[in-house]
Structures are given as C-alpha cells and as structure tokens.
Amino acid sequence: MRTLPRRSGPSAKTAAAAVVLFLLAGCGLLPGTTDAPPSSSPEVIGGVDEQLMPYYGQSVSWESCEGRFECADIEVPVDYADPDGESIKIAAIRSTTDGDSLGSILLNPGGPGGSGYDTVRGSLEQMTTEELRGSYDIVGFDPRGVKRSAPVTCLTDAERDAAREVQYDLDSDAGIAEAMEDSAELAEKCAAKTGEVLGHVDTASAAKDMDIIRAVVGDAKLNYLGFSYGTFLGATYADLFPERVGRMVLDGALDPSLTNEQVTLGQAKAFEGAIRSYAESCLASADCPLSGTVDQAVGQIQDLIRSVEANPLTAQDGRLVTVGTFVSGFIVPLYNDVNWPLLTRALDGAFDGDPTDMLYLADLGAERQADGDYTSNSTAAFTAINCLDYPMESDLAGMKENAAALEEASPTLGRYLAYGGTTCESWPAEPVRTPAPVDAAGADPILVIGTTGDPATPYEWAVSMTEQLESASLLTYEAQGHTAYGRGDSCVQNAVDSYFIEGTMPDEGTVC
Template sequence: MKSARAVSARSRSVAIGLRAAGAMALVLVLSSCTLFGGGSGSKDSSSPNPEIAEAAPADLRSYYTQQVAWAPCESDFECAKIKVPMDYGKPDGESIEIAALRLPSEGSNKKGSLLVNPGGPGGSGYDFVRDAGATNISEKVRSNYDIVGFDPRGVKRSAPVTCLTDQERDAARAKVYALDTDAGLAEALADNKAIAAKCAEKTGPVLGHVDTVSAAKDLDILRGVLNDSKLNYLGYSYGTFLGSTYASLFPDNVGRMVLDGAMDPSLSYEELTSGQAKAFEKAIMAYVTHCLANSGCPLSGTPEEAVGQIQDVIKAVEADPRSAKDGRTVNASTFVSGFILPFYNDDNWPLLTQALDSAIKGDVSPMLRLADFGADREPNGTYTANSTFAFGAINCLDYPMVTDTAGMRADEQQLREASPTLGYYFAYGGTNCKDWPHQSVRTPAPADYKGSADIVVIGTTGDPATPVEWATELRKQLGTAALLTWKGEGHTAYGRSNDCIGNAVDSYLVDGKTPADNTVC
C-alpha cells in the first residue's frame, strides 16, 4: 500500500457509480496507509461465551462457538481467520474464512470490540485498521475498545473475487469504448461478458454469495466470536449500508453504531449514480471557486468558465488519448478516474490543481498517478488489491440494474443533465452486470430497524460520493437515531473534520451519550 500522505489523508473507501467507459473500470478509493500499531504480542484463543452461543441460531451455532486463535501479525497487531458459511441457505455446506485484524485496547476499562468497515464495496477493513486506525480513530475510543478491521467476503483476504492478471487489468483500463454508439456498446458488453466468465472461473461458487446481506450475517458471527453481546460498529460510506443492513437483520444485537457518509438503502443503482453525479458536479464548482481564489490555479475567469475549461480538457483527452511519461496510454476514462480522486478530501485539492496544470500543458502523467493510486496499482505494475472486482461483484448481487440498451441510453442522458462534466462517465453501469453469472438477490428498500439502541448517522454537506441528503433519509429510516451534519467538503467526517464531530462521536461510543438529533457542526 502507498503512504497515507501520498494523497494527503487518503479517503475512506466509497461506492462510486462511475462507469469510466472501460471494461469493469469502476473506481474505488481506499483507506490511508501508514504503519503504526500497539498491541499484545502473544497468541490468544477466544473461548465462546455460553450466553452468546445459546442465543445463536441452532443451525449456525458451530460458527458462533468456533475457537478463534488471535496471533501476532503486521508488527504490532493481532490477526485471525473466522469461518462463516459460504451460503447461509446451506449452513452445513462449504465454509469460507473472513480475515480480521485487531488493534488491542491498552485501556483498563475495555468495553469490548469496535468493528470497522471503511467502505467500498470492496474496501479492506484489515488494511484500514492497520494503516489508519490510530490516526482516524481517536485515542479515547482506542483506549476503550479493541479496534477490529475485517475484509468482507469477496474482498482481498476473504475468499476474494479474482478475475484478471495484472497485465490484463492494465489492458482493460486502457481500452476505449464509445458507449454512446451501438458498436462501442456492443464491444464493451462483449468484453465485460468475457471478464465475468473469468471471474466465475477464478473465484468459484462464492462469487454468487458476496452480497451485503450475507456480509451482514458474517458481521454477527464476528460479534459472537469476539464475545460481544452487542455489535459496536463504525461504518464509512458503503459501510453504512452494511451497518443499516445489519441493524435491520439483528435489531436486538445493535450496540453503539456510527454510520458516517450515509447511503440510502432504498435507492436504486440508477438513483445512486444520479445522486453522485449531481454531488460531484457541486464539488467541482466548490473546487474551482477555491482554485480561482488562490495563486497557481491553471483555470481562469468565472467559476462557470473554469468548469468549462475542465470539460474541454476531458473532451480533448477523449478525442485524442495521451501518452504518459511511462509510455502508457491515458484515455478519458483513466483521466477522469484520476481527476475525481482528490475530491474525497479537500486537503488533496492542491494535488488536483497540480495534475490539471500539467494536463493543460500536455503532461497527463500526474493524472495517471492519481488514477493508479485509486486503482491500487503500484509503479511496478502490480495491483495490491481486488477492490475493483469486488466492487462490481457485490453491486451486481445487491442491485438489479438497467441493462437494456434503451434504458441505459435514457440513463446516460439524465446523467449528462445531472453532471455536464462527468455524467457520461457515470453511465452504463449496467454493462457490468448484464452478463454477470449470478442474478441480483436484493430489491432496494428502506432500512427496517426496530431496535431500541440509538444509532448515529453522519452526513457532510459537500460530500461528492454520498450526498448529504442520503444521511437525512437514512436517519428517518432508522427510527431511534441521531443525525450529525458537518458543513465541509469531501467524503465522510469522523477522523478528518472538526472537534464538534469528533467529540460527539467519541462521547457516544465511549460514554453512551447520544448527540442531539440534527446537530450541525
């Protein structure tokens, strides 16, 4: 993984509907990565709590009562693998393993474990806790909880979705499709069908079981083997969807739950991408306004004129893909992938300014570096994660998508209206799932939480990936919940915003003090 400061404090993983006009070229921004630690050095076997075992479903009791061995790993952490059913419809069938990493609490009054999901879908909670747990989660929380990150099923170390070699991934990202033409769309569908077949061949039957409902059931087994009677949970972005799914399935097991960068589970895939397209266009306007007010900005004129200049650069690369200094071709898909990355944290806006300045002068290499960073590609050509493929596989199961040509064409026009700059690159998500080997298993619906524990939902006014309106809607669906809103730019708030958000979350997680609903920070 790259240094946390390679793109400043790297943003939490996020679900993006960006199609990026390339085979399976969905973008995922992963967690920050600087190594630090703190933890015990001895092996620990956790014995099951009899009360938790008794409360477990009878056909899953062997999973809840499994002996889990935590062993030293990653310098100062502890790691374990937890068995879960591959198919919850057949609990006596094949099992898979969920990889987890723990940052043990050094406090004297430990409250249990805090499980963390950084987003995606496809983000590694293992990596997040290892590389960013001590910077994004306060010392107050860490002294009261063991912080546990895990790779959800299908992600990196946990029965990973596997599709292409590194060289094939480079080739797929470099391809150019004119998706608004019949020939271009047909070519993309053919390529995606071939990729889907490779995913099925290399991943095996678990590919049909990487949906979010199954991941939420895994989460309850993790809670059980950690000997926690209630789930304490911090979820960012897609992690809020996983959290609200858990709350709907296991309302009586919810402890203290923070859902930051909220997703609205009632929205269709097309509604999600439309909301993101609008939010990114809003974020672009905020960025250019800031850029124009500072020295060194390569844009000029009014904010509207500056946005037009960005659109012109993208159109120029679309018409004539450029060569980077390493000899690789940068098409518009790759360019846009790099362009959107800094919007997840406004601390990264200076990097975007530098990359735009270089691109305007003819050098697209800085934009390619940003795109590679978001795609988990190292300078030596190796890919360090499977986030792109996990993203696609999970979404194909979680969302029934518009896959007919007329529907995708209509969706493209709506997205272009929502975001004149990026709308086209959010379109045609259905091409990824049209020939996917497994049908979707979920119909979008509001969260159905009937529990008594308070849940904290957080939204950010300038969030480009999970628009603040989604937090308002999720809060309504959760009944016993409180909404925190940060007036800021970028994706998610806790760990990168201000003391108002930080203190409210810490007081809730540690002291059980629920913040006042509709608090604005």
C-alpha cells in the same frame, strides 16, 4: 509533498462507461468448518440457528501480527442457506487497549471492496482518536470477496493495465455492444477463477458474517463504525439483527432504498457540486491553471476531459491514459478538500499535454503500485458485490435514458458515469436484493453522520437513512469532502467519542 487521498465511497463505479472492464484479482475458497467447543457465553450466541452454532461457537486464536496487532481467521459459511456446505475464512485484525476495554468496535472503511484489515493496520490513527482506541479494541476485517477473505479473482495485473486503456464509443450502438461483449468475457473469467463464493459476496451475507465476528470477540451486542458503503453494511446488519445492535455510527450514509441508477444520479449531482467548489477554491489560489469565473473554469475542465476522450494522452512511463483513467484520477482528490492541491497539479500538467500526475491519482484509486503490482482486488469486489446487491438497468433504451439524465445532472462527469448496467448484464449470479428502506425496529440508538459537501454520499442520503431507521439521530457536518469522523473536526470527534465511550448521543439537530 503528495498525500494519500481519503477515499472510501462507492464511486469506484465512476467512469463505468469508459472502464466497463472492471479490473480484478484474488483467490478462491478456503475449506472446512470447525467443531471446536463454543468460546462465547450463551448471552453472546443466544438465539442462533442450531446449524450455525459451529460457527458462532468456534474457538479462534488471536496471534500477534503486523508488529502491534492481533490477527485471526474467522470461519463462516459460503451460503447461509446451506450452513453445512463449503466455508470460507474472514481475515480479521485488531488493536487492543492497554487497560480495561469496553468491548470491541468493528470497523468498515467503505467500498464495497475496501479492506478493514488494511485500514486498521495502516490508518488507525487517522481514522480514530486516541480516546476511542484507549477505550475499545478496534477490529478490522476484509469482508467476503475482499483481498484476504476469499477474494474475487478475474484478471492478472497485466490484464488489468490493459483493461484500463480500453475506450468504447458509447455514442454508438456498436460501441455499447462491444462493451457488453467484453463485460460478458470478464464475467466468465471471474466465475472460472473465483468459484462458488462469487454468488455469495452480497451485503446481507457480509452482515451475517459480522454477527459471527461479534460472537467470536465475545460481545453481546455489535459496536460498529462504518464509513460510506460501510453505512449500508451497518444498516443491513441492524435490520437483520436489531436486538444485537450496540453503539453504531454510520458516517457518510448510503441510502438503502435507492436503485443503482438513483445512486449514480445522486453521485453525479454531488460530484458536479464538488467540482464547482474546487474550481472556486482553485481560482482564489496563485497557481491555479484555470481562469475567469467559476462557470468558465468548470468549462475549461470539461473541455480538457473531452479533449482526452478525443485524443488519449501518454504518460511519462509510456502508458496510455484514456478518458476513463483520466476521469478516475480526476475524481480521487475530490473526496477530500485537503487533496485539492494535488488535483491542481494534475490539471496543470494535463493542460500541457502531460497526464502523468493524473495517472498517479488514478493508480492510487486503483491501488496500483509503480512497479505494476495491484495491492488489492477492490474494483473486482466492488463489481461482484454490486451485481448481487442491485438489479441494474441493462436495456439499451433504458440505459440511454439514464445516460441523458446523468449528463444533465453533471455536464462534467455524467457522460462517464453512464452505461454501468453493461457490467452486470452477463454476470454469472443473479441479484439477491431489491433496494428498499430499512428500519431496524427495536435497535438501540444509532448515530448517522452526513457531510453537507460530500460528493460520494450526498448529504440527503444521510437525512433519508436517519428517517428510515427507527432509532437513528442525525449529526450534520458542514464541510467539503467525503465522511466526517477522523478528518480533524473536534466537534464531530467529540460527539462520536462521547457516544461510543459514554453512551451519550449528541443533541437532535446538532451541526458541526
């Protein structure tokens, strides 16, 4: 039986070279600020700029939705430098406790581009424990630019399918130039269809939205559970509002000090390690399509991927599977070792010339249904947010140098992670952030979790984030896969629950 991979990290950027046309969809601005009287106590909204008071004090009606949840739209300014200008609405959903609540925990599943709304609605039991849900209201939201919250809009579903079949010759300057031309055309479509908000979907603006959500739910401090990119969002909030940090868990840390190129290089190394771990496990099973030593097995995977690059395959539904789509599918089950059997099955078919199962995995990652409908705009949001958060290397010589470093770090995937700078070179909004360490001086204790075999957010990033944040402690999880909490390990779950419910941090240096 096929299971859905746990996938929340920043590696939607994988195969950027082969999939420079990031696949996009969504809506535009939602109007109007509210002049409703404040619904929160002075303690909850204290110290807020007067121009933002209509947002912090807005009256929000939580209504029953999705069967057993409550939903609300929360209004925020498009541009925090111009609070009297246009506004958008952030879609939020929450589960509530049956008895007394300790407050709310805001949850972000990662991305950027992941839907916290969908996570709470569809995966709450898998992502959190019964003890946590019984103690707190769990609030999910779609960050600005994502799905229900003024989503980034660029391509139709049919155009997204077509874009995923494009393959560029990145060994030639002409192929790189073609990729950059197509990226420029895509950027124009995004700007035309999305409007003003496209320049304001950066992480700092989303963190400021979280402070308004905190006030709207009536909490004096923000309690927060962030996975993968959600750790970067949480750390950004802590750096902006250290005095308003409550109990914060950052699981699968993304180091805020790294450049885009350093992030990609770190992921290349980590995914190469995950591939070797998968190959070793596969060779020990009875149905593995690989053979020989681990080195030989990895070599067979590399040869397969190169063969798809040279001669794209056709799936049973008639769709063309180019190397970008193939690599995207290959990466998805590496996020969770529980899903390694799915990769084995997909590789088995691909070695026989049938990429159908690999395409199925790629469609899961792209959130495409069998009927051709895409259920989210996660890739579009990923692109838009990263183009604002990271100045990217788009000089041809610099990109070639980065490409060589990536191939050295990951002989299997590095080639397909290169030339990501082509995507943002013509983006209609300039980056608003320079990568730098965060310290959140004065914040309450923050728990950072790192998984030693994490392919998407390497363990050393958790170590680095812990060192940067003044009040952080590190919990280490010795395992394969992306993130830790909610994956069934009682040691991790007990540590996180005790922190949230009792305020007890695990001992320094705890290893699970």
